[in-house]
Amino acid sequence: ERIAASLRITPPSLRKHYFSELKYRDVARDRHDAKIGMMLLDQGEAGNVAATKAYLKFVERNDLMLYGQTQQPQRQSSMKEPKLGKKEAAALAAQNPDPETPLGDLMARRQQSLPN
Numbered sequence: 001e002r003i004a005a006s007l008r009i010t011p012p013s014l015r016k017h018y019f020s021e022l023k024y025r026d027v028a029r030d031r032h033d034a035k036i037g038m039m040l041l042d043q044g045e046a047g048n049v050a051a052t053k054a055y056l057k058f059v060e061r062n063d064l065m066l067y068g069q070t071q072q073p074q075r076q077s078s079m080k081e082p083k084l085g086k087k088e089a090a091a092l093a094a095q096n097p098d099p100e101t102p103l104g105d106l107m108a109r110r111q112q113s114l115p116n
Helices: 002-007 011-017 018-046 051-065 086-095 101-114
Strands: none
Touching: 002 011, 018 051, 018 101
C-alpha cells in the first residue's frame, strides 16, 4: 500500500503491472536475511557471544514467521486459587454442611426445606 501510494496508483494496479518486481522484493529480502544469518553464525563461531545471542534470536524469529506468528505464545500460568482466611473458610463451611455428622445432616435438611 505504501509503494502504491508513493507511485500514486491503487494496490491492485501495482500488483497487476509490477508483480515481478514485487516478487523479486520478497526474494531479495530472503537473501538479505540469509546473508545476515550467515554473518551472525560466522561471528558466533569465532567466539562473539553477542553475535551468538543475536543469531539465536534471529532463528527464533524466523521459526515464528514460518508458522505465521509474530511473537511467542504466552504460557498459561497456573492460576492458584487465593487462600481463604479463617472467616471466609468458616462462612463457606456453614454454607456446605457435612451430612455425615448429626448436626450437619440436620442443617442440610433445613437448607433443603427452605424456599430460595
